[in-house]
Amino acid sequence: MMKHFTILASMLSLAGMLMPAQAQETVRLVFSPDKAVSKSENTPQRIGAAGCVTTPDGLTQWCVPTQNTKANSMSRAAPLFEVHALPSHGYDAGYIAHLFTQSGQFGVVEADVVTTTRPVDTMELAIGSDSTTQINDPYFASYQLNRYFAIPSKAGAGSGIIDLWNAVGMPAVLEVKDPIDLIFIDSEFETSKEVDYHSGRSLTTTALIKGGPFQKPNDDFSVRPEVDDVCDAHGLQVIATASAKVNNKFGGVGITNNVNRHALRALTCGTGFLSDSANALLFLAGKPFQDSNLVTPYAGKPGIINMSLGSKTNSCPVYMQNAVDEAIKAGFTIVVSAGNEGATTSSKSPANCRGVIVVGALDTDGTIASYSNTGKEVDVMAQGSWIPIPCEDKDDDALYCFSSGTSFSTPVVSGVLAVVKRETGVDDATLKLALMLSSEQVRDARCDVADTCGAGRLNASGVMGFARLAAAGGLNRIEHALGAKTECDQLWLLDHFGQKARLCNLYKVTFMNGVLLNNASYQLVSIPKEASWDTATPTVINTFTKGEVLLESLTPDTLQYGMQVCENGACGDVLMMNTGKATSESKPVACK
Structure with a gap:
C-alpha cells in the first residue's frame, strides 16, 4: 500500500x-x-x-x-x-x-x-483500498486512527479525536447541519474533491511577477493562472487537514465536515505581506481596511480562524496586534502556527501576538518535531509530521500526499475547536482555558522545561469535556463540603468527628475543575447579591495556589462569588462561581 x-x-x-x-x-x-x-x-x-x-x-x-x-x-x-x-x-x-x-x-x-507559508517536506504515496472501520477513507484506518486520532494513552501523538467523535456523535461531524464557520487565511486554494468552499476572497497584494504591480483585493480567491504551474496547494492542504471529507473513499479524513469553509487568500505561492493577513482579520471583523470597498463583506458568523503562516519579527507589529484584537472582539478564535525554524516563537508573528492560540508540532512518536518552534508563546502541541493531505492536481490519480510542518498541526487544533465551539457555544476565552486545562503531557523530556511546549499535547475529548462543564457553569463552583456525601456518610462524619457547626458551614471551593494552571494562582472575590459585576468593585477574599480548597465563613445567600486567574502579579477578568449547591436551601440533609 x-x-x-x-x-x-x-x-x-x-x-x-x-x-x-x-x-x-x-x-x-x-x-x-x-x-x-x-x-x-x-x-x-x-x-x-x-x-x-x-x-x-x-x-x-x-x-x-x-x-x-x-x-x-x-x-x-x-x-x-x-x-x-x-x-x-x-x-x-x-x-x-x-x-x-x-x-x-x-x-x-x-x-x-x-510572510511565508510552506511545508517542511512532502511526499506522495499510493492509495490503498483496505479499511477495517466504518470510515472508508483508506488512510484513516491504516494511519490516522493509530496516530493523532488515537486516544492520548494509546499513541505518543494521540490527541483523542476518536473520543471527541464519540462524545458528540458521528452525525455532528459528518452531516452539514447548523455548521460552524471555519476560516483559513493562507496561500493557494486549489480545487479538490476533498473540500467544498463555502466562500472566499483574495486579499493578497503580492506581485505576480517580480517587479510587477501589487495585486488588489477582490472576490476571486482562485489560483492565478500566472503562477498555477509553479505554486503548491498549501491552502487546500491546510483546509483538508481540518475538514477533508469523510467516507468519500479517498485519502484521509479531516476532523469535521460540519463546517462552512471560508478561504481567504492572503499570500501568493506561499509568499506575502503580514499586512495582508492583518487585513484579512479586519475583513472578518467587519472593519474597514485599505481597498476594502473592492471586496464583498464577510457574511458568515464568528468562528475559528486558522493562520498557518508566519513572519520574522522581534515583536508583534502594532497593525497586526490591532487586527487580532478586533477579530477576537468580534467573537472569533484565532489559531496560528508556531513556525518551522526549530527556534523560538518570540520572533515569529502572529505567534508572538497577544490573544492567539499558538500550536507547535509533534512527530508521529509524540516527541517535539525537529523543525517546530517552541517557547513561552506556545499554547499546545499536536502532530504536525506526515499528515495525510490531497496532492496538488491529483484528484484523479491513485496518489495522496503526506506533509510536515506546524502548518498542519495548527488545523488539527482548529478543527477540534470548531467541533467544540459548535457543540457548546463557548466563547474564545473558554476555548483557551479548555485547551490549557485538558492537555496531556508530551512524551519528550524537553517539554519538562518551562515555557517550551505550552500546556502540552492536545486532548480533543478533554477540551470538549471542559467546555461542556464551563457552559453548564460547573468549571468554577462553591458547594457544601458534605454535599457530595450520602446522608449516611454525612451522619457518620458528624458522629465521629463532631464539630457539627463547623462541618456544616464548610465549603468546597473548586477553581478550573480542580486544575492549577502553570505559574498561576486563583483569587476568590465577592460582591453583594444585588450588585452587578460590571459596576461593583469586588472584595478580595484570598489568593490560592491550589485547584480545590475548603473554606469557612462564606455566605452564598448574601454574596455573589467570582474568581480570577492571576499570573506574575496581574489578574484577569472575573469569572463567576457557581454557588447553586452552596445555598442554605441546598444544605446537606444531616445539617438541617
Missing part, C-alpha cells in the same frame, strides 16, 4: 521568483495613524512638507498622501492602518519606518514584513 513514494520538488526556489516586488529598491511601510507616539528628544528630526520626511542626507524626501497622515485620519470609516510603497533611497525599511514614527506626524509606522 505504501510502496510507491516520490519526494516532491522543494518550493523554496519560488521565493526568489515571487518575492514581494522590488524588495531592495522599494520598501512597504504600514502606517497606524491612530496610535500616537511621542517624538524622541534625542533623535534629530528632518521633517519636510506635510506628509513628508527628509532623508538623513538631506538630499530627498519620502512622502505619503497628506490625507493619510495622523492629523487627517480621524474619520470613523478610516482603516486602522494603511500601506504605502516608497523608494528606499538606499535605506533599510525598518530605519525609514523609524524616521516616520519619530516625526510625530504619522502615529506608529512599521516595516511591512514578508
Whole structure:
C-alpha cells in the first residue's frame, strides 16, 4: 500500500521568483495613524512638507498622501492602518519606518514584513483500498486512527479525536447541519474533491511577477493562472487537514465536515505581506481596511480562524496586534502556527501576538518535531509530521500526499475547536482555558522545561469535556463540603468527628475543575447579591495556589462569588462561581 513514494520538488526556489516586488529598491511601510507616539528628544528630526520626511542626507524626501497622515485620519470609516510603497533611497525599511514614527506626524509606522507559508517536506504515496472501520477513507484506518486520532494513552501523538467523535456523535461531524464557520487565511486554494468552499476572497497584494504591480483585493480567491504551474496547494492542504471529507473513499479524513469553509487568500505561492493577513482579520471583523470597498463583506458568523503562516519579527507589529484584537472582539478564535525554524516563537508573528492560540508540532512518536518552534508563546502541541493531505492536481490519480510542518498541526487544533465551539457555544476565552486545562503531557523530556511546549499535547475529548462543564457553569463552583456525601456518610462524619457547626458551614471551593494552571494562582472575590459585576468593585477574599480548597465563613445567600486567574502579579477578568449547591436551601440533609 505504501510502496510507491516520490519526494516532491522543494518550493523554496519560488521565493526568489515571487518575492514581494522590488524588495531592495522599494520598501512597504504600514502606517497606524491612530496610535500616537511621542517624538524622541534625542533623535534629530528632518521633517519636510506635510506628509513628508527628509532623508538623513538631506538630499530627498519620502512622502505619503497628506490625507493619510495622523492629523487627517480621524474619520470613523478610516482603516486602522494603511500601506504605502516608497523608494528606499538606499535605506533599510525598518530605519525609514523609524524616521516616520519619530516625526510625530504619522502615529506608529512599521516595516511591512514578508510572510511565508510552506511545508517542511512532502511526499506522495499510493492509495490503498483496505479499511477495517466504518470510515472508508483508506488512510484513516491504516494511519490516522493509530496516530493523532488515537486516544492520548494509546499513541505518543494521540490527541483523542476518536473520543471527541464519540462524545458528540458521528452525525455532528459528518452531516452539514447548523455548521460552524471555519476560516483559513493562507496561500493557494486549489480545487479538490476533498473540500467544498463555502466562500472566499483574495486579499493578497503580492506581485505576480517580480517587479510587477501589487495585486488588489477582490472576490476571486482562485489560483492565478500566472503562477498555477509553479505554486503548491498549501491552502487546500491546510483546509483538508481540518475538514477533508469523510467516507468519500479517498485519502484521509479531516476532523469535521460540519463546517462552512471560508478561504481567504492572503499570500501568493506561499509568499506575502503580514499586512495582508492583518487585513484579512479586519475583513472578518467587519472593519474597514485599505481597498476594502473592492471586496464583498464577510457574511458568515464568528468562528475559528486558522493562520498557518508566519513572519520574522522581534515583536508583534502594532497593525497586526490591532487586527487580532478586533477579530477576537468580534467573537472569533484565532489559531496560528508556531513556525518551522526549530527556534523560538518570540520572533515569529502572529505567534508572538497577544490573544492567539499558538500550536507547535509533534512527530508521529509524540516527541517535539525537529523543525517546530517552541517557547513561552506556545499554547499546545499536536502532530504536525506526515499528515495525510490531497496532492496538488491529483484528484484523479491513485496518489495522496503526506506533509510536515506546524502548518498542519495548527488545523488539527482548529478543527477540534470548531467541533467544540459548535457543540457548546463557548466563547474564545473558554476555548483557551479548555485547551490549557485538558492537555496531556508530551512524551519528550524537553517539554519538562518551562515555557517550551505550552500546556502540552492536545486532548480533543478533554477540551470538549471542559467546555461542556464551563457552559453548564460547573468549571468554577462553591458547594457544601458534605454535599457530595450520602446522608449516611454525612451522619457518620458528624458522629465521629463532631464539630457539627463547623462541618456544616464548610465549603468546597473548586477553581478550573480542580486544575492549577502553570505559574498561576486563583483569587476568590465577592460582591453583594444585588450588585452587578460590571459596576461593583469586588472584595478580595484570598489568593490560592491550589485547584480545590475548603473554606469557612462564606455566605452564598448574601454574596455573589467570582474568581480570577492571576499570573506574575496581574489578574484577569472575573469569572463567576457557581454557588447553586452552596445555598442554605441546598444544605446537606444531616445539617438541617
